[in-house]
Amino acid sequence: MDFLNAFVALLNFVIIPATAYGAQLALGAxxxxxxxxxxxxxxxxxxxxxxxxxxxxxxCTWGLQALGMDGIGPLxxxxxxxxxxxxxxxxxxxxxxxxxxxxxxxxxxxxxxYVIASLGVMFIMNGIVRFxxxxxxxxxxxxxxxxxxxxxxxxxxxxxxxxxxxxxxxLTIAVAVIAVVLLFWFLNRTRTGKSMRAFSDNEDLxxxxxxxxxxxVMITWLIVAALATTAGVLYGLDxxxxxxxxxxxxxxxxxxxxxxxxGNPVGAILGGFVIAFxxxxxxxxxxxxxTYLAPGGWEPEGLLQLLSTDYKFAVSFGILLIVLLFxxxxxxxxxxx
Amino acid sequence: xxxxxxQNDRGNMDFSIVNPREGxxxxxxxxxxxxxxxxxxxxxxxxxxxxxxxxxxxLHDCTIAVDAGEIAVIxxxxxxxxxxxxxxxxxxxxxxQGSVRLDGEDITDLxxxxxxxxxxxxxxxxxxxxxxxxxxxxxxxxxxxxxDDIRETMEQVYELFPILKDKRRQAAGELSGGQRQQVAVGRxxxxxxxxxxxxxxxxxxxxxxxxxLFDRIIEVSRTGIPILMVEQNARQxxxxxxxxxxxxxxxxxHTGTGKELLEDPEVRRSFLGG
Numbered sequence: 001m002d003f004l005n006a007f008v009a010l011l012n013f014v015i016i017p018a019t020a021y022g023a024q025l026a027l028g029a030x031x032x033x034x035x036x037x038x039x040x041x042x043x044x045x046x047x048x049x050x051x052x053x054x055x056x057x058x059x060c061t062w063g064l065q066a067l068g069m070d071g072i073g074p075l076x077x078x079x080x081x082x083x084x085x086x087x088x089x090x091x092x093x094x095x096x097x098x099x100x101x102x103x104x105x106x107x108x109x110x111x112x113x114y115v116i117a118s119l120g121v122m123f124i125m126n127g128i129v130r131f132x133x134x135x136x137x138x139x140x141x142x143x144x145x146x147x148x149x150x151x152x153x154x155x156x157x158x159x160x161x162x163x164x165x166x167x168x169x170x171l172t173i174a175v176a177v178i179a180v181v182l183l184f185w186f187l188n189r190t191r192t193g194k195s196m197r198a199f200s201d202n203e204d205l206x207x208x209x210x211x212x213x214x215x216x217v218m219i220t221w222l223i224v225a226a227l228a229t230t231a232g233v234l235y236g237l238d239x240x241x242x243x244x245x246x247x248x249x250x251x252x253x254x255x256x257x258x259x260x261x262x263g264n265p266v267g268a269i270l271g272g273f274v275i276a277f278x279x280x281x282x283x284x285x286x287x288x289x290x291t292y293l294a295p296g297g298w299e300p301e302g303l304l305q306l307l308s309t310d311y312k313f314a315v316s317f318g319i320l321l322i323v324l325l326f327x328x329x330x331x332x333x334x335x336x337x
Numbered sequence: 338x339x340x341x342x343x344q345n346d347r348g349n350m351d352f353s354i355v356n357p358r359e360g361x362x363x364x365x366x367x368x369x370x371x372x373x374x375x376x377x378x379x380x381x382x383x384x385x386x387x388x389x390x391x392x393x394x395x396l397h398d399c400t401i402a403v404d405a406g407e408i409a410v411i412x413x414x415x416x417x418x419x420x421x422x423x424x425x426x427x428x429x430x431x432x433x434q435g436s437v438r439l440d441g442e443d444i445t446d447l448x449x450x451x452x453x454x455x456x457x458x459x460x461x462x463x464x465x466x467x468x469x470x471x472x473x474x475x476x477x478x479x480x481x482x483x484x485d486d487i488r489e490t491m492e493q494v495y496e497l498f499p500i501l502k503d504k505r506r507q508a509a510g511e512l513s514g515g516q517r518q519q520v521a522v523g524r525x526x527x528x529x530x531x532x533x534x535x536x537x538x539x540x541x542x543x544x545x546x547x548x549x550l551f552d553r554i555i556e557v558s559r560t561g562i563p564i565l566m567v568e569q570n571a572r573q574x575x576x577x578x579x580x581x582x583x584x585x586x587x588x589x590x591h592t593g594t595g596k597e598l599l600e601d602p603e604v605r606r607s608f609l610g611g
Contacts, residue, residue, distance in 0.1 A: 191477075191481075194470070194474055194477060194478060195478065195481060197467075197469070197470060197474075198467050198470060198474075198478045198481075201467040201468060201469045201470060202464055202466070202467050202468070204461070204464065205461070205464065205465065205466070205467060205524075206467075206478070207449070207450055208449060208450065208453055208459060208461075209453070209478050209479055209481045209482070209524070210450055210453055210454065210481045210482030210528075211478070211481055
């Protein structure tokens, strides 16, 4: 019985990675949920918006690295490039809105038409990103790699099990917390934020109160661009950047937004962590943890892995199905149904 | 020529007995016999004809008006076009003929938002609050077009509807039907409107709450804001009305002061149940 080592193993392989992944999903799901709340459709182009923003950040980072930068102190150079990426993505989504979605708004089109239009936008963005940066894996992380490396941890504590806490993970959690605090402050305390909530709540009455819908829509897109780029860059720093992976990220992000309750920002965050923890939890081989806990000689023979990592998307959708069966509006009450 | 036999021209050509020079044929108008008295109107929808989108006309030469400082009530049977007339005045109906004037200014071609900016407050019949937002936020959003300090107006609204002050941090959607209506009226008052339009403010509330709402509406009116409202409860509404309009099938059927309409035998028979 070795609780301490078991706990460290669990922390190292499940809790820390899942928290970082959950924070990335939460940022992505917040973007999806904002679009759903205010423009009233599920934006299928969200994953590729993230990819586009990340791509711009990567290109800027490479430029800075070519100029001889190697991280801002311990932090990655990409943070410096992030505002550029957000600005470029902001321009892209507002351009898309002008070119595509605004037409449907003036037609008072039904939301499903926007959804299908967003599918087209998704393919175009997908193409742009692959055309510019290629389909391969790209790495752009630099600066200090670990906050605590496994070896230092072992030396520090004398435990058998190591604990690695990567800079990208710490950065993800910190940035996500800051972004969420800023977003909630904006939505609940500022006049513009309140007008966005009012518009999402009751469009006609918002119009009668003198709230300009075009302005609300534009600010929403800008916030979504910032959230998507940030989420994409954090994911890319934590793992790696590959356009196809980002396209696939759409699935857990939607699962998170729906599980939490579409249109509800708190739900999006909650959903992100529910999905992340279940994905990591179900696909992690628990043998090590159980070996520490089990009495001597009782070590399990198998890996104690419920599903292979190839099936991780099945987990998000399993959770999604269960939640929708018992709570159709999501864990927090969303605006769907 | 008319069918009037006295005006038949037959045999009229014998100039030895009739003078060929025509006499005057101008006829004085008999008038409509029911004065609309709209000369002093602060807000008037004047002989409006129109319908939704490209659909058929629902209103036919319908006139409704409210004088400064008064309460005007639109009543009538179901489907008479009461709410439609209200929407026409507020710019949410395709008015094909007629005009809408606010304080003498023609606003027929303005959007509803522009009319709000001109000083019209409108409380729709349904979905008239931001249900997920707190009462206070509802009031803040009502004053969105204002850039000055809104606290004083908010205090006035709280004075008018004291219950809202107690519940100001609560989500408006969690309130009772009568309280929601108070939020809705309060929201519309936040722009400091020059005229307030209420579309069936007492729909779906209990009779006791209805009485209270009517009292509140009279209080709002006492602050000097003219009120134009549509009401299902014709008798009670006409009792507090300075002027009443009875609409039938999109046309003005009867017009008069509330008291006149309440006493009018035909109005009593057809709308007030004897």
